[in-house]
Amino acid sequence: MGWEEDGKIAQAEDGAANGDSNGSAVYDPTKFDEDGKPRRKGNVMTASAHVITAVIGSGVLSLAWSIAQMGWIAGPSVLLLFAAVTYYTSCLLADCYRYPDPVTGKRNYTYMETVQANLGPKQVWACGLVQYSNLLGTSIGYTITGAQSARAITKSNCFHSNPDSPCLRSNNGYMISFGIVQLVLSQIPNFGELWWLSYVAAGMSFIYSTIGLGLGIGKIAEGGYSHGSISGTSIGDPSLAGYNTRAQKTWNVFNALGDMAFAYSFSLILIEIQDTLKAPPAENKSMKRATLIAILTTTGFYMSVGCAGYAAFGNASQGNLLTGFGFYNPYWLVDFANACVVVHLIGAYQVYTQPLYAFIEEWVSSKFPKSNFINKEHYVKLPFGEPLPINHFRLVWRSIYVVMTTIVSMLLPFFNDILGLIGAFAFWPLTVYFPVEMYIHQTRLPRWSQKWILLQSLSVVTFVVSLAAAIGSVASIVSDVQGYKPFSNDA
Numbered sequence: 001m002g003w004e005e006d007g008k009i010a011q012a013e014d015g016a017a018n019g020d021s022n023g024s025a026v027y028d029p030t031k032f033d034e035d036g037k038p039r040r041k042g043n044v045m046t047a048s049a050h051v052i053t054a055v056i057g058s059g060v061l062s063l064a065w066s067i068a069q070m071g072w073i074a075g076p077s078v079l080l081l082f083a084a085v086t087y088y089t090s091c092l093l094a095d096c097y098r099y100p101d102p103v104t105g106k107r108n109y110t111y112m113e114t115v116q117a118n119l120g121p122k123q124v125w126a127c128g129l130v131q132y133s134n135l136l137g138t139s140i141g142y143t144i145t146g147a148q149s150a151r152a153i154t155k156s157n158c159f160h161s162n163p164d165s166p167c168l169r170s171n172n173g174y175m176i177s178f179g180i181v182q183l184v185l186s187q188i189p190n191f192g193e194l195w196w197l198s199y200v201a202a203g204m205s206f207i208y209s210t211i212g213l214g215l216g217i218g219k220i221a222e223g224g225y226s227h228g229s230i231s232g233t234s235i236g237d238p239s240l241a242g243y244n245t246r247a248q249k250t251w252n253v254f255n256a257l258g259d260m261a262f263a264y265s266f267s268l269i270l271i272e273i274q275d276t277l278k279a280p281p282a283e284n285k286s287m288k289r290a291t292l293i294a295i296l297t298t299t300g301f302y303m304s305v306g307c308a309g310y311a312a313f314g315n316a317s318q319g320n321l322l323t324g325f326g327f328y329n330p331y332w333l334v335d336f337a338n339a340c341v342v343v344h345l346i347g348a349y350q351v352y353t354q355p356l357y358a359f360i361e362e363w364v365s366s367k368f369p370k371s372n373f374i375n376k377e378h379y380v381k382l383p384f385g386e387p388l389p390i391n392h393f394r395l396v397w398r399s400i401y402v403v404m405t406t407i408v409s410m411l412l413p414f415f416n417d418i419l420g421l422i423g424a425f426a427f428w429p430l431t432v433y434f435p436v437e438m439y440i441h442q443t444r445l446p447r448w449s450q451k452w453i454l455l456q457s458l459s460v461v462t463f464v465v466s467l468a469a470a471i472g473s474v475a476s477i478v479s480d481v482q483g484y485k486p487f488s489n490d491a
Helices: 003-017 044-055 058-094 111-119 121-161 171-185 191-222 246-263 267-274 283-316 331-367 392-411 415-443 450-482
Strands: 377-380 388-391
Touching: 044 191, 044 267, 044 283, 058 121, 058 191, 058 246, 058 267, 058 283, 058 331, 058 415, 058 450, 111 121, 111 267, 111 415, 121 171, 121 331, 121 392, 121 415, 171 331, 171 392, 191 283, 191 331, 246 415, 246 450, 267 283, 267 415, 331 392, 388 392, 415 450
Parallel strands: none
Antiparallel strands: 377 388
């Protein structure tokens, strides 16, 4: 039953309660919005809180390494530029929530619906391809990161109990364990039933990011450590910490662009958050204010964690702030932070994969509406609670997906490279291209006008940056694969 049907029934019941014997209701604007959905109650602060909790995540762990590749001037400057571009294009996107008028037009409830309304079906296919590929890549990235954090806990404990031991641990066992947890959670049929997991995950991300910031500041306070340089990592003997060959330096800078792009790749959620806002004031105005608050907050947090980590470890900063060898004391706090990373990513994996699950299942069901294997629900009685609905197709398809992402993660366990590739692939189309094109279409901006030229120039420049980031990430993956032995003890 759709939201509109719910609204009509509720209105009819309300009409009957007020003496309308035939059940036909008068529209009640105090209870329902114009689209039949229950009255929205969100405001600027709730929307900004939603954005902040969704944005701050594992991407923050790579920022010290990213700044190390560029140095004290270029690193923070590029991060600020990503923030500025993201804010500007998010404002363009906010004006496209309603169509054709940004204040009085018809609402769009998702990013893809917004693209459909403004740009038509062909662009929706392109948007869907990028969106769902991004969700797939994020699943792989989260599996890698979760396993590395779990391994870091056991390596840290091993080191402190036996300092002379090499403490070799393979990622593979942790990846398999992470996959088993996802196999179970993935059988929950409705995304709404996982709301609690989303809140827990958001809380964990704040905890480990704050611990990373505190540890970095503590390391700086100890003194006697390199605090970085103007130009970042140096050209020299790559066997020495903080040195790279000229080619490696170039690829790492490009890869760092992708890591920074990943930290700001959150445009997909903005339309859904805007759909929670009450009006008046107009949703686009409230959303622009909420986005400004959220980006100022997250950028301040990113700059603090990234710069503190770089100041603590200089050009030898590790790709993952918490799993690097620098944070050995107090090791129990590092272990706790890494445990928070694992819990966060268990939840985040589901947040990102449930929409992909739903898309495939709805598409297959529409193609084979009479298939019992695809559509029939079987109920399994549990010792407590309501019976668990089991669908054969859902069980098989979701299990295959989890197994596939786990295997790919085991073959390519490269944290920075994968995050950089995901960021490079998603940032330009979802954060820049579609918002720019939708805004141009909705406002009927004249071709070759000054604003049209500026918007297209922004799109071209960010495309080039994303392309460079993708090339750098792929080059780094190729380089890492050459010295990588799958399934080895320290893989």
